[in-house]
Amino acid sequence: MSNNSVFIEKLRSSGLRPTRQRLQICKLLFDRQNTFHFSIQGLSKMIVNQHKEKKVSLATVYNTINAFKQKGYLKEISINSDKTYFDTNTSNHHHFFNESTNELIDLDNSEVGKIDIRKKIPGKKINSIEVIVKIANSN
Amino acid sequence: MSNNSVFIEKLRSSGLRPTRQRLQICKLLFDRQNTFHFSIQGLSKMIVNQHKEKKVSLATVYNTINAFKQKGYLKEISINSDKTYFDTNTSNHHHFFNESTNELIDLDNSEVGKIDIRKKIPGKKINSIEVIVKIANSN
DNA sequence: CAATAATTTATAATGATTCTAAAGTAGTGT
């Protein structure tokens, strides 16, 4: 458990004042050992499960997550039209998507060989290269 | 312009009887030289622009596209939460996504070097590997 | 404390997609 000031700074640098609600969200996301993937729905449930004095409205959850995304503290991952996931791992990396469980698993950049894009698009620059490996139970 | 029977068969094999509406959709998608990417909204506009006697309801468009997808005649591509695209190119291939224009461009399998996934997930099989290269104007 | 600015919240609006139920159309057997 890090010092509160870390999270306060994270909010401030995202253009948000550190309020009770925002701090709760911020700690849920970043006060932990390992990065993780979540949906807004899942995050909302986590908030409810913490049984704090007051609830946090969905609007505040969305606003806070969007501010973090904007600032680059979160990545958004689109797997299919129905689900949007966010990732507290903002490093350059890829994903397995388990279609049986709807779970995301990180695929570190070092766990994928160099991706060789041989087609050029003149006048355009590459912003990102993302690999999604869809998996399922093998039996 | 191929023989109608090709499209009738495409519908039949998708479990759909060849009706006027479905044939119109089917030809829009497959009676052409090159494969292409589309959204439901875009496809609906194409249908309107054909000025046929009668309109085609959105429900029929969705139903028909979903049947083709199920059968494997269309691929669905998720780039971000807001937009779902379909692809009449069902071969194994990848995509550029132009973030300036929201356009998809095919990246043939042969235009990407072999993708080397070094991480194993025991008990799981790989269903697909998809690469999305996001691009934008370079200046 | 008073005045002001920022925040939270409930609720409404939006947009894509799916569902529903009624009306329309086609296929079958006579």
Place this chain on the structure above:
DNA sequence: ACACTACTTTAGAATCATTATAAATTATTG
């Protein structure tokens, strides 16, 4: 053709995620 049945289309409703709104609450400043 006629009756009967099965399938299809359609408008509109329902759903769900997300964003917008506007009033109530809370924090900050003087």
